Amino acid sequence: xxxxxVAHMVVRPSTKLLIPHxxxxxxxFVAGIVVYLQYPEYRNLAxxxxxxxxxxxxxxxxxxxxxxxxxxxxxxDRLRYEEGMLSKSTRSLNLAKVQxxxxxxxxxxxxxxxxxxxxxxAGETGRLTMENIDSPQQVADHIxxxxxxxxx
Numbered sequence: 001x002x003x004x005x006v007a008h009m010v011v012r013p014s015t016k017l018l019i020p021h022x023x024x025x026x027x028x029f030v031a032g033i034v035v036y037l038q039y040p041e042y043r044n045l046a047x048x049x050x051x052x053x054x055x056x057x058x059x060x061x062x063x064x065x066x067x068x069x070x071x072x073x074x075x076x077d078r079l080r081y082e083e084g085m086l087s088k089s090t091r092s093l094n095l096a097k098v099q100x101x102x103x104x105x106x107x108x109x110x111x112x113x114x115x116x117x118x119x120x121x122a123g124e125t126g127r128l129t130m131e132n133i134d135s136p137q138q139v140a141d142h143i144x145x146x147x148x149x150x151x152x
Contacts, residue, residue, distance in 0.1 A: 011072040011139055013132045014114045018067075021060040029053035072117075072130050074143065077150040079119070081128055095150040097122045101140040119143070 032049030035042050070083045079093045098121055105115035115136035118129045133139060 008076070009074045009142065011074075011117075011130065011133055013067045013070055013130070014112075014134045015064065015067065016112050016114050016134070017132055018060055018064055021056065021063075025053050025056040025060060028056065070130070072133075072139075074146060077146070079143070081130065091128060093119070093121055093128070095143070095147045098143060098147040101143050101147075103136045103140050105136065117143075 028049055032046045032053060035049060036046035039046075066085060069085045069088075071081070073080045073082070074095075077095050079095055079098070081091045081093075083089050098119055100120035102118040102120070103115050104118070109115045113135055114132055116129060116131045117133055117136045117139055118127060120127055
């Protein structure tokens, strides 16, 4: 994202933070299978591990699906934030009204290049926060450049 800001861009939450959940769930599942096959006297433990792995996977899959239904779209001089799977909530902002863009990253977030983006706007719309996006500083810089261009 260098040079002239692109007028149309869609930002979604990152999947990077979901990968460890899938990996750990897989490890718990494999542990359950190993216990089941190698230690027949601990079958109840094996069943418990398998149930934990399945529930963990279902929760992670739901989080993964929800992530697909959250987006921040920059289109010309407008910014649109949408969220919701069955029911949908949409906020539209004029980029010229953006007063401040804040990026927050934890230590782990900085290592993974993931963070939260908060927009402060003039008027009644106030604050808008989007969690766990990739390259949040680049997105913030891009929004600020489009906002400056929209104010001219």
